[in-house]
Structures are given as C-alpha cells and as structure tokens.
Amino acid sequence: MEYPFYSKSRLQSALKARNAAIRKSKGQNFLMDPNSVRKIADSVFALLDPLISSSDGKRIGAEAGPVTEREEKEREKGARRFPGIELWEIGPGTGALSHVLWQGLYRMADPEPDAQFRWLGIELDPVLCDILVEETFPAWSSAASLSASPGRRDESSEPIILGRPLPNLSLSLVRADARKWLQAAQSQNSDAEEATAGLRIICGNLPYYISTELLLASLTIPSAGCAFLVQKEYASRICDTTKGSSIAAFVRNWMNPVMGPRIGKNAFLPPPAVESCVLLLRKKEISCNGALLEKILRASFQGKRKTLRNSWKNATLGEGLSPELLEEAATECGLDASARAEDIKAEDFYRIVNWLDRR
Structure with a gap:
C-alpha cells in the first residue's frame, strides 16, 4: 500500500476519527502531491555523499551520471567508508516525506549490514503521532512487503519505536516541540556524536511562523547539512549574496545555502498563500566565532x-x-x-x- 494520505478525504477522515482537524493556526500544511514529495526527498539524499543513491535508487546531485569503475568499487566497500546515515525529520506530520525517506534508507541499509541507519521524527501533535504509528508506518511496511511490525508503544518512554525493518535500520518518533528538543540536543553533543555525525541530515517541512527558530536551532547540531521546505522568498533572502541580511550572514557562517526545487501552492492542503522552496544547507568550515x-x-x-x-x-x-x-x-x-x-x-x-x- 502506498502512502495513504495523498487523498484529501482519507486525510480528513483520519483526523476526524481522532476528533481532530487541520490546524492552520499551527502552520499545518500537509503535502499532497507525490511528485513534490519526491523532489524534497531527493534533495535530502543529495546532501549525502554523491556515491550514495537517491530515494528511487538513482544517482543524483551535481555529479550524477554513469557510475565509474572506481566509484563502483567505492560503493562496494561503502560499509567501511561511513558508520551509517541518520535522518532527523522535523514535523513529519502524517508522514508524506517520511514514507519516501524510509524507503530510501531501506534501500541503502539492505546492502550495508555493517553500517547503521536511522530515521528520527520529531512531532509535537499527539494526533499526528498516532496517525504515523497506527496508519502510515503499517502502510509503508505493507508496501515494502516487510514482516516488521510496529514496535511497542510506551507513552512513558521516548522515543516511540515505530519499527526495525532491518537489523541495521531503526525508525523512531519523538513526541516533542522540535525547538526545545534541538536546543537540548545542542547541549548534549559529545565527541562521539561529532565523530559519527558526518552523514546526519536534518530535514523537514517547517511551519512558516517558526522557520527561523528551527533553522537557527539546527545550525550547530553536528551534521552534514539540512534540507528544509520553507517560503520561497525566505530561502531567496538567505541565498542572495547581493543584499545583506542578519539571518543570511549568520547562516552562511555555518552552512553554504542553495535554493533547491520549488514547490507550488497546490502541493499542499490547505494551500499556503505563497510559493515554497527547498532550502539546502551544506555544512562548511565555520568562518568566525x-x-x-x-x-x-x-x-x-x-x-x-x-x-x-x-x-x-x-x-x-x-x-x-x-x-x-x-x-x-x-x-x-x-x-x-x-x-x-x-x-x-x-x-x-x-x-x-x-x-x-x-x-
């Protein structure tokens, strides 16, 4: 079964069954277009090593093209090149992007048994957490023909384990305010995390009204970069080198920003008032204090x-x-x-x- 909530009626039914509705005041704009979701997912995987395949198994990014003999040898010893991949998704909602990210991680983890792969979702809304656990993950497991079943839900412990589709792939969900969670993660960074975070990506469809808070909280987390869906004008301001802005100058101290795919209003429910864009941030050497x-x-x-x-x-x-x-x-x-x-x-x-x- 494919991701179940590209259907407007299905999404509304799932919310209604839990005495809930779309909360536009909380910045809830659900992704409804599979092609747009695929573009966002491929932007996430594009931040990883060029030799790592995209979510649909094709090479992507600036160096896309036929795989050379040398690259094929490097791919064969991939488990020795990196300890694994970790994706943190801010605000997964009902899991439109998550569904594709899980598939991409599964395809990379399967031939790399010695490397560890992990998806961690950070979602505040308890209704959306329930939908992810009770409907989206089971639908993905079914589509992938997996025998894995959702893990035990224990509200007294975090994170909630969605499942372990492979011995080296775990999917977990934290019910938390991402702003506070990221700030706590900043203070908990250890030397070990610094050493293994080279292939960590922080991503998500950010609520427009707290985009800056989430972006700034993500910058100092050890990672290879970030891929955020934000307002197109906001992304343009950060990427524009002809006009100065405080947010652009601050971001560029930590990351190199690039505008990724544009996502139209009609890709969302409800449609936002403005166009959106994937903001790609690749980690760089810090320029100053x-x-x-x-x-x-x-x-x-x-x-x-x-x-x-x-x-x-x-x-x-x-x-x-x-x-x-x-x-x-x-x-x-x-x-x-x-x-x-x-x-x-x-x-x-x-x-x-x-x-x-x-x-």
Missing part, C-alpha cells in the same frame, strides 16, 4: 537602514564591546562605519568578528 557574530549582527541590524555607527551607538553590546571598539574594528577591516548593515557583505562581518577575537 558564532556567539560573537550573533551579537555583532543584532547590534548592526537593529535599526532599519541606519548606519553601522548609529546602530552601534544605540545597541546593548554587552561586556567587552563598545561602539568605539566596533568602529575601530570596521576601520581596521577597511569598512566604513557610515555604511548601512544591509550594504555589508557577510564576509565583512566575519572579518570584524575575527579582528575582535584576535585582539
């Missing part, structure tokens, strides 16, 4: 279209910083403090932060 950068960006962008000098004079800068020191840093970096923050490149803010860090 993130905590100090955040302070500088907040101070610089606090007044719309104000000069840096005026913004810094009116800002609460914190211990060790002053308007005079920031102006000195700007001068040393060849920048004019009479310029507006919107006209300053992200790289110039990084230079200011690095100058301050070195003094």
